[in-house]
Amino acid sequence: MYKCQCGFEAEIRSKRCSKVLRISNSKPHREKVGILKTVFVLNGPNLNALGKREPGIYGGKTLAAIADDCKQAGAALGLEIDFRQSNHEGDLVDWIQEAANKAVGIVINPGAYSHTSIAIHDAIRSVAPLPVAEVHLSNIHARESFRHVSMVSSVAVGVICGFGPLGYTLALQALAARL
Numbered sequence: 721m722y723k724c725q726c727g728f729e730a731e732i733r734s735k736r737c738s739k740v741l742r743i744s745n746s747k748p749h750r751e752k753v754g755i756l757k758t759v760f761v762l763n764g765p766n767l768n769a770l771g772k773r774e775p776g777i778y779g780g781k782t783l784a785a786i787a788d789d790c791k792q793a794g795a796a797l798g799l800e801i802d803f804r805q806s807n808h809e810g811d812l813v814d815w816i817q818e819a820a821n822k823a824v825g826i827v828i829n830p831g832a833y834s835h836t837s838i839a840i841h842d843a844i845r846s847v848a849p850l851p852v853a854e855v856h857l858s859n860i861h862a863r864e865s866f867r868h869v870s871m872v873s874s875v876a877v878g879v880i881c882g883f884g885p886l887g888y889t890l891a892l893q894a895l896a897a898r899l
């Protein structure tokens with residue numbers, strides 16, 4: 721039996737296997753305390769420079785404007801958006817771990833860490849079955865060969881790339897359809 725700080729107590733097992741799910745993310749718990757489902761939208765290095773960074777590749781929209789788009793899309797989907805960016809790999813690992821207790825899913829654009837980070841790959845595995853959608857503004861497969869491999873894709877439920885900022889909204893819709 722698991723007990724939340726709010727007093728809600730239950731043992732909730734996954735439909736797919738007998739694994740006990742985290743109580744704070746369970747639907748009955750969320751319904752009881754009346755909280756919206758939260759999705760973490762995480763952004764990796766250099767994405768804070770969107771708007772002025774290589775606009776021919778990434779477009780002219782700032783990350784703040786993308787955050788607004790996500791919040792608007794989230795509101796329509798009944799999702800609360802926790803939007804974050806860091807240039808530091810460890811922050812992204814910490815936030816993925818934090819999402820296990822606070823979110824029903826993650827949208828992540830890991831930036832260049834997509835191509836290198838075993839730590840982010842492992843962090844996503846460690847919070848399974850929390851669904852993770854990987855997003856890239858650019859089509860990484862149509863760019864330099866070092867961008868063709870992502871450490872994240874094999875542990876993501878899906879990948880959206882090449883559609884610019886719209887990819888974030890599409891990822892939120894795809895996650896919402898699974899909840």
Ligand SMILES: O=C1C[C@@](O)(C(=O)O)C[C@@H](O)[C@@H]1O
Nearest residue numbers: 766829831832856857858867
């Ligand atoms: O920083 C980025 C942005 C990116 O993730 C994208 O959104 O297209 C693609 C990466 O290869 C690059 O390092």
